Amino acid sequence: MHKKLYALVxxxxxxxxxxxSDDDELGLPDxxxxxxxxxxxxxxxxxxxxxxxxxxxxxADIDTPERADGAPVDDVVGVRPGLTLDDAKNIxxxxxxxxxxxxxxxQFNMQTYGQTIRQGFTAKFAEREKTADEVRKEFSxxxxxxxxxxxxxxxxxxxxxxxxxxxxxxxxxxxIAVAREEWFAEGKNPTAASVADALVKKYGPPSRNQESQNxxxxxxxxxxxxxxxxGETSPLFSSCMxxxxxDGGTSFSPDCGLVVQAMVMTLDSNRQLAQSxxxxxxxxxxxxxxxxxxxxxxxxxENARKxxxxxxxxxxxxxxxx
Numbered sequence: 035m036h037k038k039l040y041a042l043v044x045x046x047x048x049x050x051x052x053x054x055s056d057d058d059e060l061g062l063p064d065x066x067x068x069x070x071x072x073x074x075x076x077x078x079x080x081x082x083x084x085x086x087x088x089x090x091x092x093x094a095d096i097d098t099p100e101r102a103d104g105a106p107v108d109d110v111v112g113v114r115p116g117l118t119l120d121d122a123k124n125i126x127x128x129x130x131x132x133x134x135x136x137x138x139x140x141q142f143n144m145q146t147y148g149q150t151i152r153q154g155f156t157a158k159f160a161e162r163e164k165t166a167d168e169v170r171k172e173f174s175x176x177x178x179x180x181x182x183x184x185x186x187x188x189x190x191x192x193x194x195x196x197x198x199x200x201x202x203x204x205x206x207x208x209x210i211a212v213a214r215e216e217w218f219a220e221g222k223n224p225t226a227a228s229v230a231d232a233l234v235k236k237y238g239p240p241s242r243n244q245e246s247q248n249x250x251x252x253x254x255x256x257x258x259x260x261x262x263x264x265g266e267t268s269p270l271f272s273s274c275m276x277x278x279x280x281d282g283g284t285s286f287s288p289d290c291g292l293v294v295q296a297m298v299m300t301l302d303s304n305r306q307l308a309q310s311x312x313x314x315x316x317x318x319x320x321x322x323x324x325x326x327x328x329x330x331x332x333x334x335x336e337n338a339r340k341x342x343x344x345x346x347x348x349x350x351x352x353x354x355x356x
Contacts, residue, residue: 076164077162079161096124097118098116106263108317109212113126116209117208119200126157142325144329145332147332147333152200156280157195157197189310191217194217211277226249226298240253250300252278254294256290256291261291274287282314287318293318
């Protein structure tokens, strides 16, 4: 079978070499103009979330049929492959009042022929607005961090963020992968062992259960396209990869089925306590077919458009003057 690798491309909002540092380019007031002397009114995180979330009805009302009886557990806090994109977004936003979603920041390397295909969304906690001085300072520090290849953490204890990938024709986009990261609140960190036990209780005996020297743990649940668990003796064991980080990439293969992957990160100060957890689910074969089918449908639509234009040209076009 001819196989094609489908990967994700992160759309950067600003290339490093093309970003200016002038206040005009940042949209900030000129300090010398006197406009920055008055106290600035900024929106709180709650106000930002309320404005960006729009109308969200909780608990989420889901129209997608439930998972088939006997099928492997395939959800992350209720979000699973096969859900409509709207159902998935409703579930995510209902998990916390401060979560806001953004579409369009990540795209598959596929030809859409000018059609708008919703290819998923990211969601993270809203933050309060920053003052002009804070934006300047953050921009300056961010420039230095990028120049020094510093690791910048975008989450804090008690927060969570999501990535949900979807595919399908406009209006019928379905989830094909989901990943969530959660940082446990300070002073309420569970033991790493109890987090791993909770994962096994939900998803069943893992195909892979590895613990590193620093106490961090990785667990994988691997299935073939027929829903059968994959063991170490199967060639799929090392070739069917999952996704756990919302910032990670995805790839799809028709040879692999459902893959659940979890990572448990521990505190530097106490390796027996969990700092954070990542859990992701990807349906590789179904996702692969969804991408192929969508590309084929878009190609057919493009061919039909060209054919119509040729027919119209035959009837209405002006004859050349020779």
